[in-house]
Amino acid sequence: GDVVIHGTAPAETSDGGACVINGLLLEGRLDVAAGHLGQLVLSHCSVVDGVDGVAGVAAPSALTVQPGGNAQMALRIERSICASVAVAGPIRTVSMVDSLIGGGKGAQAGPRAPCLVALDTPAMLLRSTFFGPVDVQSLSASDCIFAEGVQAARRQTGCVRFSYVPAGSAVPRRYRCQPDLEIAGRGAALRAEIRASLRPLFVSR
Numbered sequence: 213g214d215v216v217i218h219g220t221a222p223a224e225t226s227d228g229g230a231c232v233i234n235g236l237l238l239e240g241r242l243d244v245a246a247g248h249l250g251q252l253v254l255s256h257c258s259v260v261d262g263v264d265g266v267a268g269v270a271a272p273s274a275l276t277v278q279p280g281g282n283a284q285m286a287l288r289i290e291r292s293i294c295a296s297v298a299v300a301g302p303i304r305t306v307s308m309v310d311s312l313i314g315g316g317k318g319a320q321a322g323p324r325a326p327c328l329v330a331l332d333t334p335a336m337l338l339r340s341t342f343f344g345p346v347d348v349q350s351l352s353a354s355d356c357i358f359a360e361g362v363q364a365a366r367r368q369t370g371c372v373r374f375s376y377v378p379a380g381s382a383v384p385r386r387y388r389c390q391p392d393l394e395i396a397g398r399g400a401a402l403r404a405e406i407r408a409s410l411r412p413l414f415v416s417r
Contacts, residue, residue, distance in 0.1 A: 214240040219249025219282065228284055233257055241272060244287075246280025252287050259294040273298035273329070289313075296325070296344070302332035306348070314343030314359075315417035331365065343417055351383055357412050376412055 215238060221228040228250030233242075235256045242259050244252060254275075261274035274295035277287065282303050289297070290309040297313060299306060306328075314327030327344030328335070335348040339355045346362040356375040363382050364370065370384040377389050386392055391410040 214243065216243045216245050217249065217252065218245040219247040219285070221248040221250065223248055223281065226284075228282075238274075242275045244277040244282060244285070246278050246282070248281050249285045251285060254289045254292045254294070256290075257292040257294075259292070261295050276300065277303060296327045297329070298326075299330040299333050303330075304333075305336060306330045306333050307336040307338075308340045309338045311340045312343070313340065315341075334370075335364075353383075359412055359414075378411075 217231050219228050219231075225248065228248045230251035230253065231249065232253045232255065234253075236258075238257065238259045239261075241261050242254075259274045261272070275289075275297045277285070277299040279301035282301070285303040286305045286307070287297075287299065287303060288307045288309075289311050291311060293312045293315075295314065297306070308328075325344065326347050327342055328346045328348065330348045332349055334350040335346075335352070337351070337353040337356050341357040341359070342362070343359050345360045346358055348362075348364055350366040350370045351362065351364040351372060352370040353375055354373045356372075358375065358377055358381065361378045361381045364384060367382060367384045371387060372383045372385070372389055373387040375386075375389050377383055377386060377392070379391075394410055
């Protein structure tokens, strides 16, 4: 079933408290309702929403932060698997460490809805894999695989290091990312060939 978290701290407080979920398999959606929560941490969890949605209509995200309040909330996902994450309003930060986002049912069939959407929130991503598109306000990332592209609205801040960033992505400055690193070493004339051959191959999603 679905789980709803509601932060009940007063709006004027500087500490909205924390909710930590550790070591659970959630086979429904996890929603953060409008309110005033200080921090949500998922650690060693799997959030696998079983709802596929109607053909042509994107299914609701497995983890959703609803609009209204929660502006001081920090969302942290560590060592977890989550089908998709949507932050529908500005919160303090979204951070993901050693995690898999997206994948699962239908992962191999054509373009999909973004696996991470945080249009008004900075994202800090470390050693994680994103099987669907990523769309965030600003981005700091290291040792990540973005399998289907990433878009950061504010690219004058942040950095992407030691990661795979597909063609067509819009990210801040890159440091030793693929396939850019290989293109720089072998020449721009081979750009199309390198992009076609140098890409992530997954044994399992």
